[in-house]
Amino acid sequence: MSLCSFNILIVAQAGRLQYEALLFAASLRQYSPKFQGRLIVAVPQIGPLWTEDPSLKDDEVIQALSRLGAEIVPFENKVFGERYKHGNKIEALKVLPPEAPFIFFDSDTLITNEICDVPFDFTRPSASLRREGTWPKPTLYGPGHTKIWQSLYTRFGLDFESSLDPKQPEGYWKRYLYFNAGFFYGSCPRTFGTRFLQYAETLKRDLPRELIGQSLNPWLDQVALPLVIHSLGGGRDTLPAGYLDGHTSCHYRLFPLLYARESDRTVKALEHITAPNWLKRILKRHDPIKRMVYQGKGAKVRALFDQNNLPKRENAIRKRIKAEGYWIR
Template sequence: MSFDILIVGQAGRLEYEAALLAVTLRHASPGWDGTLWVAEPQPGPAWPEDPRMTSPEVRALLTDLGARTIPFENVEFGARYPNGNKIEALAVLPPDRPVLVLDSDTVITGELSEIAIDFGRPAASMRREDTWPVPPLYGPTRHDIWGALYAQSGLDFSSSQDEDWPVNHWRRYLYFNAGWVTAPSGPALHAAWLDAARMVQWAAGEGGLTELAAQTIDPWLDQIALPLAIHGLGGGRPGAGGGLPDGALDGTHSHHYRYLPLMFATAPDHVIDTVRAATAPNAVKKVLKGYEPFKQFLFQKKGDKARALFDRAALPRKQEAIRRRLKRRNLWIR
């Protein structure tokens, strides 16, 4: 099935990440025939500074690669919660096109057109950690907290649970990383995700939902609301319970790297090989060198040095331990 891709392009790091994603997409997936939408937030009351992309070279490269920049207004979020950009950007996409939403800090490493994606069953990345909720010692439990949110949303809580895991184990409950999300259309996901986010904010605030009294909503709001949105749209976990093979995205065909030092430290060899091949042309190098982390890690020696510090088959369990080791060697930049 033909589908589009949505990413956010914004002044600073995100515009260069958008360029790197576009470069790897065209290199690794020449058979993909959709539109790459680069959604650009517009200046307004939600932003104290102009959030639009500032590099004309990045804009030109994106255009040369076939990407289409599309403006959107921040009505609900903005500078107070930049993670909400992708929720609001979905509203301006064509309503009749399925969409793969990607974080800008993603590279494409395989032919996307060969993945069998059922966009009628939305799914999202399972490459997540136990970040939310954090149940208090004396309750409510994780089961109570998620159950209250499902009840507030009018959704069937029991059908969302993975019964391979015991009650109150975090993996039992539908929780995603928002690094990639599939949906039948941008506006459909926008409506479901925004409604869920508004409900969570209300429940944690003036709604006074007791199960949320001890919980921190920021910066997890988009990831708290996403399972509710996906479940409400008839989706679920990737694999047998969701609409695409598990391990294709954030695996064989894409990599969500978060920061370039982490990519060189942790990514499989095929990711690094693809990125290096895609960024080898001089016209690409000239643009990407405009962002200092890319210059140092992609085109100088810091990427190799970061990679030499770690055994990819025996990585530290927590990302923070990886960051500390990189920082000690002066190999952390963002």
């Protein structure tokens, strides 16, 4: 099996994600010409867990995705759905072919270089390390980071000590295995997805006592993900730094944040892939793309910041953009 025969999965649905999916597909085709795998766009379908139909209904969007070589595959939510949309990335894994290496990306991601040059070891899964210490938030009198994380490993019969980073001090969030779920990968989506769903559903239904008072919305996927990766022999250091969330991909999340803090290369990539008229006709319907890219507001956001000396916390970046009147979701 050649390196580039792996599959890529993203999730799309009506609204914002359909436009992000178009950008992802366009960036993949533009900047990774050697990629020969399947790009699968998983789409949740209307059912008991949705009050409104989340499926793709815009024919122009569907045709554009097809033109970019994406395969649209529907799936049914049986556990999560509208109340926890992050669960889509867990349940969507079942649409991938079993025993075939895969990478999941959040739809608000751009590919900016040849993904086939990334030295993946799919037998040792991993995920994004571009994160902050968002979870847990120990209370003054409650258990600390160690007891909270240890209770999770104990719940699922996993070895806790081998998951720790001994270079980090006790109680510091980076000592514990914690990822952003913006991308993750493995050797078999069925094995990975089954375990991911089992762990997440178990925590949703029955919290360990040490987690009482900790919020799992929206953090449930990021709480379960390190447990899945550790159980499958992966970890934090299985992929060399500088590729994903770096030279090869960018999880921008929101367009004002992209212009504020991402590299010149990423900004140029975004503006290059949005330039063709056949895509522009569709993308300009999405107000954030219209304002940031086509009306030039993004350049004004970028001018507010020194990209080599950004505020340490994302919240400070958001506040500055909002104060200048350029914030849009």
